[in-house]
Amino acid sequence: SSELTQDPAVSVALGQTVRITCQGDSLRSYYVSWYQQKPGQAPLLVIYDKNNRPSGIPDRFSGSSSGNTASLTITGAQAEDEADYYCNSRDSSPNVIFGGGTKVTVL
């Protein structure tokens, strides 16, 4: 399967920890990346190759992956972390594939 599945929405209290998951068979073979998208903006790469952060991304963002499941964890969520988060990877064709996105609400 070339699909990636994410929970549609999750909420987290300010300062607490939230984990967003992404499932798909492609994740057994290929790296996952995570993107943050705020309203009216282009997506921003926050995690790549399972658990690497681009320059400028706070270290409260971390990633992990095992088998067909990848996770993005925000430790100590801030108000500015409220956004949509997308996982993505590739399949064997290759195609670029995306999860459906998870809306994170910071309470």
Place this chain on the structure above:
Amino acid sequence: HLQLQESGPGLVKPSETLSLTCTISGGSISISSYYWGWIRQPPGKGLEWIASIYYIGYTHYNSSLTSRVTISVDTSENQFSLKLNSVTAADTAVYYCARHGDHGDFGKIDYWGRGTLVTVSS
């Protein structure tokens, strides 16, 4: 600092062809290990990859769109372009151009344009 900028009509009539160009500044399109691609996002919905091209012309297309899509590159202008024909209202979306990796990093998109809204309507 690499920048990508989409350009093209914001309104396209049904059954016509959507044409967009992405201009790269702050870097060269003729760089190894990276693909240049188009991704779209219908209003209120998720991201969908459309197609990608390597600077020497290798292309990859989303199988659900391949019959309607053409991607091309112009290295002399540091640009790449998208054509999507026979558009319908379902093609209304924000269209992003982007750079992504090759091989194991084919899914890693490290630079995005700001996006351009294309509306299909008569």
